[in-house]
Amino acid sequence: MTSIGPHVLGIAGMSREQIEFILATAQQFREVNTRSVKKVPSLRGKTVINLFLEPSTRTRTSFEIAAKRMSADAINISAGTSSVTKGETLIDTALTLQAMAPDVVVLRHSESGASHLLAEVLTKCAIINAGDGLHEHPSQALLDALTIQNRLGRLSDITLTMVGDVLRSRVARSNILLHRILGNKVRIVAPPTLARKEFEKMGVEVFSRMEDAVVGSDVIMSLRMKFEYLKDIFVPNLDEYSRLYCVGEKHLKLAKPDCLLMAPGPFVRGVEVDSRVVDGPQSLVSDQVENGVAVRMALLFLLTTGKGVSQPDIAEAGGI
Amino acid sequence: MTSIGPHVLGIAGMSREQIEFILATAQQFREVNTRSVKKVPSLRGKTVINLFLEPSTRTRTSFEIAAKRMSADAINISAGTSSVTKGETLIDTALTLQAMAPDVVVLRHSESGASHLLAEVLTKCAIINAGDGLHEHPSQALLDALTIQNRLGRLSDITLTMVGDVLRSRVARSNILLHRILGNKVRIVAPPTLARKEFEKMGVEVFSRMEDAVVGSDVIMSLRMKFEYLKDIFVPNLDEYSRLYCVGEKHLKLAKPDCLLMAPGPFVRGVEVDSRVVDGPQSLVSDQVENGVAVRMALLFLLTTGKGVSQPDIAEAGGI
Amino acid sequence: MTSIGPHVLGIAGMSREQIEFILATAQQFREVNTRSVKKVPSLRGKTVINLFLEPSTRTRTSFEIAAKRMSADAINISAGTSSVTKGETLIDTALTLQAMAPDVVVLRHSESGASHLLAEVLTKCAIINAGDGLHEHPSQALLDALTIQNRLGRLSDITLTMVGDVLRSRVARSNILLHRILGNKVRIVAPPTLARKEFEKMGVEVFSRMEDAVVGSDVIMSLRMKFEYLKDIFVPNLDEYSRLYCVGEKHLKLAKPDCLLMAPGPFVRGVEVDSRVVDGPQSLVSDQVENGVAVRMALLFLLTTGKGVSQPDIAEAGGI
Numbered sequence: 001m002t003s004i005g006p007h008v009l010g011i012a013g014m015s016r017e018q019i020e021f022i023l024a025t026a027q028q029f030r031e032v033n034t035r036s037v038k039k040v041p042s043l044r045g046k047t048v049i050n051l052f053l054e055p056s057t058r059t060r061t062s063f064e065i066a067a068k069r070m071s072a073d074a075i076n077i078s079a080g081t082s083s084v085t086k087g088e089t090l091i092d093t094a095l096t097l098q099a100m101a102p103d104v105v106v107l108r109h110s111e112s113g114a115s116h117l118l119a120e121v122l123t124k125c126a127i128i129n130a131g132d133g134l135h136e137h138p139s140q141a142l143l144d145a146l147t148i149q150n151r152l153g154r155l156s157d158i159t160l161t162m163v164g165d166v167l168r169s170r171v172a173r174s175n176i177l178l179h180r181i182l183g184n185k186v187r188i189v190a191p192p193t194l195a196r197k198e199f200e201k202m203g204v205e206v207f208s209r210m211e212d213a214v215v216g217s218d219v220i221m222s223l224r225m226k227f228e229y230l231k232d233i234f235v236p237n238l239d240e241y242s243r244l245y246c247v248g249e250k251h252l253k254l255a256k257p258d259c260l261l262m263a264p265g266p267f268v269r270g271v272e273v274d275s276r277v278v279d280g281p282q283s284l285v286s287d288q289v290e291n292g293v294a295v296r297m298a299l300l301f302l303l304t305t306g307k308g309v310s311q312p313d314i315a316e317a318g319g320i
Numbered sequence: 321m322t323s324i325g326p327h328v329l330g331i332a333g334m335s336r337e338q339i340e341f342i343l344a345t346a347q348q349f350r351e352v353n354t355r356s357v358k359k360v361p362s363l364r365g366k367t368v369i370n371l372f373l374e375p376s377t378r379t380r381t382s383f384e385i386a387a388k389r390m391s392a393d394a395i396n397i398s399a400g401t402s403s404v405t406k407g408e409t410l411i412d413t414a415l416t417l418q419a420m421a422p423d424v425v426v427l428r429h430s431e432s433g434a435s436h437l438l439a440e441v442l443t444k445c446a447i448i449n450a451g452d453g454l455h456e457h458p459s460q461a462l463l464d465a466l467t468i469q470n471r472l473g474r475l476s477d478i479t480l481t482m483v484g485d486v487l488r489s490r491v492a493r494s495n496i497l498l499h500r501i502l503g504n505k506v507r508i509v510a511p512p513t514l515a516r517k518e519f520e521k522m523g524v525e526v527f528s529r530m531e532d533a534v535v536g537s538d539v540i541m542s543l544r545m546k547f548e549y550l551k552d553i554f555v556p557n558l559d560e561y562s563r564l565y566c567v568g569e570k571h572l573k574l575a576k577p578d579c580l581l582m583a584p585g586p587f588v589r590g591v592e593v594d595s596r597v598v599d600g601p602q603s604l605v606s607d608q609v610e611n612g613v614a615v616r617m618a619l620l621f622l623l624t625t626g627k628g629v630s631q632p633d634i635a636e637a638g639g640i
Numbered sequence: 641m642t643s644i645g646p647h648v649l650g651i652a653g654m655s656r657e658q659i660e661f662i663l664a665t666a667q668q669f670r671e672v673n674t675r676s677v678k679k680v681p682s683l684r685g686k687t688v689i690n691l692f693l694e695p696s697t698r699t700r701t702s703f704e705i706a707a708k709r710m711s712a713d714a715i716n717i718s719a720g721t722s723s724v725t726k727g728e729t730l731i732d733t734a735l736t737l738q739a740m741a742p743d744v745v746v747l748r749h750s751e752s753g754a755s756h757l758l759a760e761v762l763t764k765c766a767i768i769n770a771g772d773g774l775h776e777h778p779s780q781a782l783l784d785a786l787t788i789q790n791r792l793g794r795l796s797d798i799t800l801t802m803v804g805d806v807l808r809s810r811v812a813r814s815n816i817l818l819h820r821i822l823g824n825k826v827r828i829v830a831p832p833t834l835a836r837k838e839f840e841k842m843g844v845e846v847f848s849r850m851e852d853a854v855v856g857s858d859v860i861m862s863l864r865m866k867f868e869y870l871k872d873i874f875v876p877n878l879d880e881y882s883r884l885y886c887v888g889e890k891h892l893k894l895a896k897p898d899c900l901l902m903a904p905g906p907f908v909r910g911v912e913v914d915s916r917v918v919d920g921p922q923s924l925v926s927d928q929v930e931n932g933v934a935v936r937m938a939l940l941f942l943l944t945t946g947k948g949v950s951q952p953d954i955a956e957a958g959g960i
């Protein structure tokens with residue numbers, strides 16, 4: 001029987017079976033979000049703490065909605081309003097929270113490895129990595145996969161091309177890992193300062209010219225160019241970057257017919273991706289967000305109430 | 321049959337029937353807030369997102385309490401802890417949120433017209449304008465009207481005098497619109513830099529001397545003097561402003577017997593309104609806040625579960 | 641019959657019977673937090689407002705979890721995202737909130753006496769002081785007492801030694817008051833600038849040398865050294881402070897066998913308390929946090945639904 005847990009720290013270490021199991025579970029939860037009464041009792045009496053020590057709107061909101069629609073008690077802690085800055089270590093903050101008997105701690109943190117660190121000390125609750133530094137953001141890669149699967153009808157035999165600051169993107173890293181596990185082709189394209197040759201060790205094809213990279217792509221994914229990185233040594237000039245790497249209609253035309261456009265967001269129109277492409281029929285931007293809630297419901301379910309269920313039992317286990 | 325929606329963006333465009341219908345609905349919800357168990361199932365399984373991109377305590381809390389007492393899942397997003405500043409446009413933020421299947425987005429925004437902008441792109445959820453720049457704050461005008469109605473026993477044949485920075489008050493604007501629709505007399509009084517002659521086009525009588533304006537008033541409403549506006553070109557001197565326009569007992573005496581004192585708050589005692597007046601028997605300050613929760617319950621109900629119900633059906637529709 | 645309320649502003653004024661009654665109630669709620677479904681209907685339809693005008697993670701989270709596990713609607717207001725700074729007085733903010741019909745307002749405020757001030761004006765809801773300036777933090781002292789009782793099997797005949805900035809610690813103050821009511825011995829130890837002779841008026845023994853203070857102690861409690869106070873006139877040098885007053889293994893050895901180590905947190909390892917001591921078998925740090933949720937559940941229950949119940953009736957009153 002496939003099982004998930006005790007934590008979800010990254011795509012690294014997951015098997016193909018686990019990924020497919022999570023996606024199949026999420027598929028079932030998708031329907032809940034289309035109901036008139038979007039509420040299931042799956043996590044009644046469970047406590048989910050969203051410990052977001054980096055600013056976030058979409059990921060925190062997505063986890064919070066997922067938890068609440070499953071009837072969990074959701075608690076938000078953000079860096080801004082908390083005493084996290086009183087000199088306490090992350091481990092002591094986490095041990096304190098654990099003593100309040102949460103079932104899941106969802107952690108967003110600026111340091112790579114933060115959720116792994118917690119997993120070493122927290123023995124009584126599950127941890128979900130909601131983005132740690134430049135490392136991983138597994139729920140994002142899973143929702144991207146669910147989105148691709150639902151549109152293309154398959155998760156194998158895919159060529160995924162990621163554009164932009166792959167060097168400092170945890171989303172890119174989790175997507176590379178996931179699609180390599182599934183045996184898909186992954187390409188990255190960016191200025192050579194960002195799309196480095198080292199990525200080839202991860203089984204990735206590295207490009208510097210968009211025109212070369214997009215040919216034959218089933219999916220083009222535009223990565224966020226973080227403002228805080230602009231004018232650093234890797235991206236000296238934003239105008240030049242956009243001229244070369246902003247995903248536009250001409251790139252979609254060079255790719256496979258009906259090539260999908262994805263962007264984990266937030267994105268800036270005209271910088272990472274052209275407005276007509278975002279709003280066009282090949283864009284899956286809204287689908288990604290929609291599937292994000294379902295994937296997070298699945299993760300919360302599988303780490304708590306649904307621990308150990310095999311897929312057909314989800315409804316029986318009170319899931320939906 | 322009277323109906324409301326799909327959005328509540330302002331008083332502008334509302335009919336007398338719609339205003340009365342909202343107030344009649346709110347009247348029924350008032351009772352819920354006096355119960356020992358303040359909880360009704362009206363919005364079970366609905367998701368309400370409070371997107372407050374300007375700081376707010378009372379309005380956000382009022383909407384949040386309204387949503388929770390109706391069993392909705394309420395999600396707060398504030399500028400401080402969110403990634404709204406990552407360069408994403410308001411429209412893209414809203415489209416992202418819409419993909420998470422909320423039923424209502426309550427928007428507070430510093431730009432006039434922000435909620436109208438959202439209404440053009442969001443097709444799957446209702447929007448409530450909780451204050452947009454200098455434009456409108458419709459739920460405030462509605463709660464003010466409910467408060468007047470409950471104390472005076474009528475909503476017509478009323479003279480309402482608003483004191484202060486009407487030029488930059490969305491509360492004033494929504495109140496002017498509402499009472500003009502109802503056929504009431506509206507007066508404004510402030511230094512001529514604020515209470516401009518242009519307001520006469522809205523059917524308002526413009527005064528610069530308190531003594532002239534308050535005579536014959538049924539209601540005096542003191543508007544907030546925003547600190548950020550002090551010492552600007554319109555209000556050079558706070559002491560002088562307060563000496564001339566701080567609502568005091570002498571003004572109530574000049575008005576009709578039992579003239580009501582209202583203030584949308586927050587207010588500074590001794591600046592916009594005298595402490596004895598705020599705490600006196602003619603003050604409706606607490607009633608306004610109390611009715612605010614009921615009005616917001618009514619709006620949330622009428623835009624979701626109660627869509628299309630006529631008033632006597634509210635209980636049947638699971639409202640209360 | 642023992643009763644609590646209408647407010648919980650401090651340990652001052654409580655009787656031994658009241659303290660024991662709260663702890664006995666909390667004892668029963670402890671079990672709820674160990675269940676698979678951590679949810680009881682005790683506060684269904686009640687509204688709890690967490691008005692935290694000073695940053696806090698653990699206390700706010702603890703109250704929020706307590707409220708939600710009892711099915712209350714919990715509303716958070718923090719200084720950061722609110723309009724509290726718009727010039728409104730604390731009293732007017734509180735009167736506004738009261739008009740929204742909360743059952744309990746939990747107040748954290750930087751000014752000593754803030755919750756007493758509110759208690760003078762709020763007549764329709766209960767107030768819990770969650771820390772006011774340098775004054776009191778009663779729920780912390782109660783959870784500390786529950787922790788001691790559960791480990792030592794008694795709450796009398798105890799010697800409690802508090803280390804550190806007792807002068808500016810509301811936790812220390814509440815603990816001194818509580819243990820003096822129970823007739824226990826309380827010692828304080830710190831540099832003479834902090835552990836002043838005036839404390840002897842509270843029935844406390846004052847020490848300046850750790851080696852003298854800890855001998856015969858049943859409990860050593862390490863107080864937080866607030867960073868904002870460092871290098872002030874009382875604590876000129878952190879290194880010297882830590883060398884003299886950081887609680888270490890040698891101090892536990894000088895105390896009674898199995899002397900307990902407590903720290904209200906957050907603490908900085910190596911400054912107020914040694915890491916080996918925090919993680920050692922005599923440390924009750926996690927127990928304190930765990931009991932915090934139970935104590936806050938008890939307070940919320942006794943001030944609302946459970947008002948007037950005597951202890952054996954709690955289950956009957958729908959408490960658990």
